[in-house]
Amino acid sequence: MSALPRRIIKETQxxxxxxxxxxxxxxxESNARYFHVIVTGPEDSPFEGGLFKLELFLPEDxxxxxxKVRFITKIYHPNIDKLGRICxxxxxxxxxxALQIRTVLLSIQALLSAPxxxxxxxxxxxxxxKINESExxxxxxxxxxxxxMEN
Amino acid sequence: xxxxxxxxxxxxxSLLRGNESSSDNQHDVIQSPPYRERxxxxxxxxxxxxPANQLSEEEQIRIARRIGLMEHLPILxxxxxxxxxxxxVICMIEFKxxxxxRYLPCMHVxxxxxxxxxxxxxxxxxxxxxxxxxxxxxxxxxx
Ligand SMILES: [Zn+2]
Ligand SMILES: [Zn+2]
Numbered sequence: 001m002s003a004l005p006r007r008i009i010k011e012t013q014x015x016x017x018x019x020x021x022x023x024x025x026x027x028x029e030s031n032a033r034y035f036h037v038i039v040t041g042p043e044d045s046p047f048e049g050g051l052f053k054l055e056l057f058l059p060e061d062x063x064x065x066x067x068k069v070r071f072i073t074k075i076y077h078p079n080i081d082k083l084g085r086i087c088x089x090x091x092x093x094x095x096x097x098a099l100q101i102r103t104v105l106l107s108i109q110a111l112l113s114a115p116x117x118x119x120x121x122x123x124x125x126x127x128x129x130k131i132n133e134s135e136x137x138x139x140x141x142x143x144x145x146x147x148x149m150e151n
Numbered sequence: 152x153x154x155x156x157x158x159x160x161x162x163x164x165s166l167l168r169g170n171e172s173s174s175d176n177q178h179d180v181i182q183s184p185p186y187r188e189r190x191x192x193x194x195x196x197x198x199x200x201x202p203a204n205q206l207s208e209e210e211q212i213r214i215a216r217r218i219g220l221m222e223h224l225p226i227l228x229x230x231x232x233x234x235x236x237x238x239x240v241i242c243m244i245e246f247k248x249x250x251x252x253r254y255l256p257c258m259h260v261x262x263x264x265x266x267x268x269x270x271x272x273x274x275x276x277x278x279x280x281x282x283x284x285x286x287x288x289x290x291x292x293x294x
Contacts, residue, residue: 007243063241064268065198093197097269098240098277 046140050148066095078126087121
């Protein structure tokens with residue numbers, strides 16, 4: 001393995017010392033660029049009570065390019081597609097190397113509290129979210145119970 | 152709106168574990184530079200990485216202009232009485248007094264190699280997101 005940049009070591013240490021409330025991010029034993037992430041569904045959101053698994057990977061040219069993040073747990077959300085890919089500007093064109101793993105995780109948590117159907121990734125979900133929000137929220141709660149609460 | 156619908160390739164999918172070609176040789180103690188090609192690689196856009204011989208003429212001109220502008224950004228010795236930032240936000244390594252740092256027009260400072268690497272991808276300040284060339288041009292006007 002080539003040496004890990006100081007920045008990744010520091011970020012990991014700081015994440016361990018001061019974790020983001022409601023989020024756990026643990027580096028993989030065999031790959032320090034790969035993090036196992038669990039996000040708690042925010043209170044007063046349709047995801048409340050759920051535990052959502054994600055994977056986060058720091059590409060070779062991190063922090064010049066953004067971490068790659070994906071939901072592993074199925075989630076009913078207008079900005080997250082079937083494959084778990086997330087529509088979040090800071091993961092794409094708004095990335096800056098001043099952002100960190102911590103900022104990315106906080107932004108994902110915020111996206112769960114405030115879905116944005118006007119910038120959809122999962123088209124049919126966004127469509128329903130716009131025309132019948134209460135039904136969309138019911139679906140999101142249902143999926144949370146079904147996929148994010150097992151055991 | 153919908154900026155996520157375009158450009159969503161399946162690139163994101165198999166990305167995670169194990170797709171990095173790890174050339175784990177014992178001599179790799181020092182971090183090898185990320186670019187191994189002989190041909191210099193440029194970023195006409197932040198996520199668009201291409202060797203110099205695959206750039207359009209227009210892109211070459213834009214990149215050359217950017218390199219020209221970057222040379223106008225002052226490099227000065229780090230002075231902890233002026234700069235509040237103790238570490239470079241890009242590499243998270245503390246500045247040493249007297250070390251050369253690059254100043255952006257917004258007065259944010261970075262290690263020269265750290266910020267130059269970023270400016271070749273995006274001509275913005277990582278900390279305040281202010282576009283660098285616009286600020287440079289206004290500072291020329293007022294001087
Ligand atoms: Zn630096
Ligand atoms: Zn700035």
